[in-house]
Amino acid sequence: PAERVQLKDKIRRLLKEKNAVMVSHYYVHPDLQDLAEETGGIVSDSLEMARFGRDHAAQTLVVSGVKFMGETAKILSPEKTVLMPDLDATCSLDLGCPIDEFSAFCDQHPDRTVVVYANTSAAVKARADWLVTSSCALDIVRALKDAGHKILWAPDRHLGDYIRRETGADMVFWNGACIVHDEFKALELELLKKEHPQAKVLVHPESPADVIALADAVGSTSAILKAARELDAREFIVATDKGMMHKLRQLNPGKTFYEAPTAGNSATCKSCAHCPWMAMNGLADVARVLETGANAIHVDPALIPRARQPIDRMLAFTA
Ligand code: 13P
Ligand code: SF4
Numbered sequence: 567p568a569e570r571v572q573l574k575d576k577i578r579r580l581l582k583e584k585n586a587v588m589v590s591h592y593y594v595h596p597d598l599q600d601l602a603e604e605t606g607g608i609v610s611d612s613l614e615m616a617r618f619g620r621d622h623a624a625q626t627l628v629v630s631g632v633k634f635m636g637e638t639a640k641i642l643s644p645e646k647t648v649l650m651p652d653l654d655a656t657c658s659l660d661l662g663c664p665i666d667e668f669s670a671f672c673d674q675h676p677d678r679t680v681v682v683y684a685n686t687s688a689a690v691k692a693r694a695d696w697l698v699t700s701s702c703a704l705d706i707v708r709a710l711k712d713a714g715h716k717i718l719w720a721p722d723r724h725l726g727d728y729i730r731r732e733t734g735a736d737m738v739f740w741n742g743a744c745i746v747h748d749e750f751k752a753l754e755l756e757l758l759k760k761e762h763p764q765a766k767v768l769v770h771p772e773s774p775a776d777v778i779a780l781a782d783a784v785g786s787t788s789a790i791l792k793a794a795r796e797l798d799a800r801e802f803i804v805a806t807d808k809g810m811m812h813k814l815r816q817l818n819p820g821k822t823f824y825e826a827p828t829a830g831n832s833a834t835c836k837s838c839a840h841c842p843w844m845a846m847n848g849l850a851d852v853a854r855v856l857e858t859g860a861n862a863i864h865v866d867p868a869l870i871p872r873a874r875q876p877i878d879r880m881l882a883f884t885a
């Protein structure tokens with residue numbers, strides 16, 4: 567604990583010295599969430615992280631999260647320095663959607679509007695018409711459908727399928743998944759519901775359809791927080807990364823939150839409700855990158871203007 571206190575003090579000092587601000591995702595370690603908030607940054611979902619990074623005056627952004635979040639920040643503010651605690655922190659959706667294959671898939675469907683999830687590389691974004699995150703995907707696809715568009719969706723098949731069920735849009739899918747949410751199990755969730763019959767179930771839409779079917783509220787990390795505050799219940803079962811529990815408990819004292827069941831325990835399942843890439847973010851690395859300027863995100867400048875278009879569309883749609 568003494569070392570943590572020292573590291574936090576050092577980060578507070580460095581943030582000031584370097585005119586930097588910290589932007590953290592809800593899935594990273596509670597220390598990094600609290601520190602971001604305390605020092606004038608934010609902890610939020612991927613949509614609001616992008617907007618905050620774009621709008622903040624600081625010349626240096628420290629993004630605690632995964633690579634696509636740092637890249638999005640850089641695309642929106644190429645003149646800023648964007649530092650990440652660990653450049654190897656990526657995402658199974660980003661890894662599972664390489665640009666060459668994705669481009670070929672788009673070429674096969676020239677009549678479709680290309681809608682991609684934020685959890686993708688800069689090159690994939692540069693091939694897209696629209697970017698979405700889980701907090702705005704439903705509204706954007708609904709608007710596109712109403713305007714007569716047929717959709718090519720990538721990369722998360724569970725989120726895509728959920729949106730298709732909700733909107734009735736004509737969609738073809740890339741076959742990607744989040745290794746964390748893909749592990750939630752409906753059968754075990756039903757059993758847990760029986761143990762806690764009063765509990766409401768909150769589910770992130772990257773989860774399988776049979777898990778979503780058991781939900782009282784489905785939505786992004788910020789939608790899950792909102793539902794926990796607003797739903798008339800004292801107990802909740804939460805199907806998303808367990809990093810989320812920190813904010814849920816902090817904002818809802820007196821309410822009880824249970825983790826939704828996954829395929830196994832930490833000995834048998836590779837992600838067990840905590841993203842291994844989000845877990846790579848730590849205090850020591852934040853201090854180190856602020857001190858040395860290491861781990862600056864680089865996005866090919868040739869990609870930036872085109873990759874920015876779908877992000878700008880999303881931010882304008884949700885403004
Ligand atoms: P949110 O957009 O809900 O923050 O989700 C990002 C993410 O990586 C979910 O796994
Ligand atoms: Fe990607 Fe899933 Fe990790 Fe989010 S939780 S960053 S979608 S692997």
